[in-house]
Amino acid sequence: MKNRILSNTLYLYSRQIIIILVTLYSMRVVLIELGIEDFGIYGVVTGFITLLAFLPGSMSSVTQRFFSFAIGEKDVYKLKKIFSINLIIYFFIALLAFLILNTLGKWYINEHLNLPDSRIQAAISLYSYSSLAFVISIFTAPFIAILIAHEDMHIYALLSVADALLKFIIVLSLAYTNYDKLVYYGLMLLILSAFVAVSYIILCLRKYKECQLKKIYWNNDIFKEIIGFTWWTLFGQLSTAFRNQAVTVLINQIFNPATVAARIIALNVANQIAILATNLNTSLYPPIVKHYAAGENREMMSLIHNGSKLTFFLMWMFALPLIIKMDYILKLWLVNPPPQAVIFSRLAIIEGLIIALALPIANAARAPGKMALYEISLGSVQILIFFITYYFLKSGFSAEWVFYIAILANLLMFYLRLILVKYLIGFKIFVYFKNVLIPIFLVVIISTFVSKLLEIIIYVDNFYTVSLYIILSLLFSIILIYYAGLSKEWKSKVKNMVFKKFKRGKKI
Secondary structure, three states: OHHHHHHHHHHHHHHHHHHHHHHHHHHHHHHHHHHHHHHHHHHHHHHHHHOOOHHHHHHHHHHHHHHHHHHHHOOHHHHHHHHHHHHHHHHHHHHHHHHHHHHHHHHHHHHOOOOOHHHHHHHHHHHHHHHHHHHHHHHHHHHHHHHHHOOOHHHHHHHHHHHHHHHHHHHHHHHHOOOOHHHHHHHHHHHHHHHHHHHHHHHHHHHOOOOOOOOOOOOHHHHHHHHHHHHHHHHHHHHHHHHHHHHHHHHHHHOOHHHHHHHHHHHHHHHHHHHHHHHHHHHHHHHHHHHHHOOOHHHHHHHHHHHHHHHHHHHHHHHHHHHHOHHHHHHHHHOOOOOOHHHHHHHHHHHHHHHHHHHHHHHHHHOOOOOHHHHHHHHHHHHHHHHHHHHHHHOOOOOOHHHHHHHHHHHHHHHHHHHHHHHHHOOOHHHHHHHHHHHHHHHHHHHHHHHHHHHHHOOOOOHHHHHHHHHHHHHHHHHHHHHHHOOHHHHHHHHHHHHHHHHHHHHO
């Protein structure tokens, strides 16, 4: 099981390296081609749609949980019921999203967004295309969830890379279009989302027996269980989306488009680094649920402990040099980044590190299917973040306080998760502190000291010296993580996996 997790992680990790490189360069081109004003408009307009972006993500986690649980129980007939029930639920959620976006959403875009008069019509067209693409993504989510539940990460990685490369081609084509670039970009992303959805649907219908459209398998008990789990998951995801996107809209109302653009850039930088950790978490989710379903408590706890460390470390080893050299990197990447992009990006990465550490714990909380207390507790904190942020910004505090408040709130939510998981699955917090947090603390302190020392030694900032600095910092972090961060068992697993890959490479 652990070898498969590491193998799946390697697939997802390789995929994400490609996607990160493509995405980061794509953002540079989009910023240049659209300009800061249109880039800010794109972020605000799509930001309203992103308020509902929790729908495909949360539904996907629901589908994964129930599929993984049934696979753990080895119940094929139950898998067919889960697929049929989820397909019907997704249809009604997509219909609801379409109605909300085309009524409340259009009203808000027309009446309340702070947009230049000359760009209102372009913003409305962009909104129409983006909302349709979003509805399509809802239909794609259950099929992606099925791929992940079956742990076919190589297929998921391949399709994800293809999606990223096609988006990159769209970005490059911005320089050659004679149409309004903001409108054109939205239209092409809509076409791509339809193509990707069809690809996932056809693949899953052909590969998995439970995926079929000829017959509806129904079970009232499973339906009630899925609805209950879905409702509380949606509440939790809605509170997160509300906080993130409502804060972006709030910044648009109080500050200027350049500040909005700086926040969008910061969140994208943090998200690209965080996805490295999220990919490992994606491969951990199905086995954690399967171990819980099979009553294998020891194996589940091992995955939670080691998964927490690995998800944090995978993000940390890239985050550290980027935080230290963020000023130079943003100038190299974007040429002329918005003034607050550097401080925003650093703070967004710190927030992302706290979130990454908590991901396996969140997976464990979902395993029993008792989501009410968990989601109410964390969702309340998320909603509270927005109102505290609103008070601070209206009181005259600077825009970076958005991130300071979020960091403190995420520390609180991390502690709440530990308490709640203790209640849900008998999680031992002291053991977690000893096995996870102490090694992480040591790695963070030592690697930060060494990286700052390297910065003093390599004090000239140009492309070659910064590249050398990042490579040296990365190598030291990897060595430190291996020797001071991993348990003996996982050191052995990593070593065996690397040697196997090396031997295969030699044979080729």
